Amino acid sequence: MKFFIDTANLNEIAEAQALGVLDGVTTNPSLMAKEGITGANNILKHYVEICNIVEGDVSAEVIATDYDGMIRQGEELADLHPQIVVKLPVTAEGIKACKYFSDKGIKTNVTLVFSAGQALLVAKAGATYVSPFLGRMDDISTDGLNLISEIRLIYDNYDFETQILAASIRHTMHVVNCAKLGSDVMTGPLSSITGLLNHPLTDSGLAKFLEDYKKGN
Numbered sequence: 001m002k003f004f005i006d007t008a009n010l011n012e013i014a015e016a017q018a019l020g021v022l023d024g025v026t027t028n029p030s031l032m033a034k035e036g037i038t039g040a041n042n043i044l045k046h047y048v049e050i051c052n053i054v055e056g057d058v059s060a061e062v063i064a065t066d067y068d069g070m071i072r073q074g075e076e077l078a079d080l081h082p083q084i085v086v087k088l089p090v091t092a093e094g095i096k097a098c099k100y101f102s103d104k105g106i107k108t109n110v111t112l113v114f115s116a117g118q119a120l121l122v123a124k125a126g127a128t129y130v131s132p133f134l135g136r137m138d139d140i141s142t143d144g145l146n147l148i149s150e151i152r153l154i155y156d157n158y159d160f161e162t163q164i165l166a167a168s169i170r171h172t173m174h175v176v177n178c179a180k181l182g183s184d185v186m187t188g189p190l191s192s193i194t195g196l197l198n199h200p201l202t203d204s205g206l207a208k209f210l211e212d213y214k215k216g217n
């Protein structure tokens, strides 16, 4: 399973990259705003800075909601850097734009997916990634993990090449469960990646090894 980090924070991206397990970055307009990145030029510059830190795909989201606007913005984003993946919402205009970019060989990530039917359309449009929002479904007491397994089943039935990018990951067990269900990618906060390391028996075991080493030296 590929690990993407879901942030626009350059320090966090660098920390995950330094760990050696990072495969890409996802961003969205809210994450950019959280880092205080505003204005079209600053946003475009920030995407390039992210691409310069991480080795892998970097999802950059269009703001337009109409087809022509999505094409114009998506092309501008794709021209920024070869690592850019054009992120589009799962609307009729977004699906049409996804087909356009897929036909041109430009990578896409279709976002805000909350149903298996939406994910089926996304694959039909040839997207590189589909982003089901696991955590936001759990937030409203619906089963986000079940959506991941439904999409896995459908995509395997027809050998769709679209990769399942489990998004809106909240914690480490989301990561582990997505891996069990065969999600191709997960995107979450840095804590959902580094938290995978935590185990009290590792800590106490290491402390004992070091203590015993000191006794013998």
Ligand code: E4P
Pocket (backbone or CB within 6 Å): 006, 026, 027, 028, 111, 131, 133, 135, 136, 167, 168, 169, 187
């Ligand atoms: C996906 O690409 C989105 O950026 C993201 O995972 C949304 O997560 P949230 O529900 O934590 O905002």
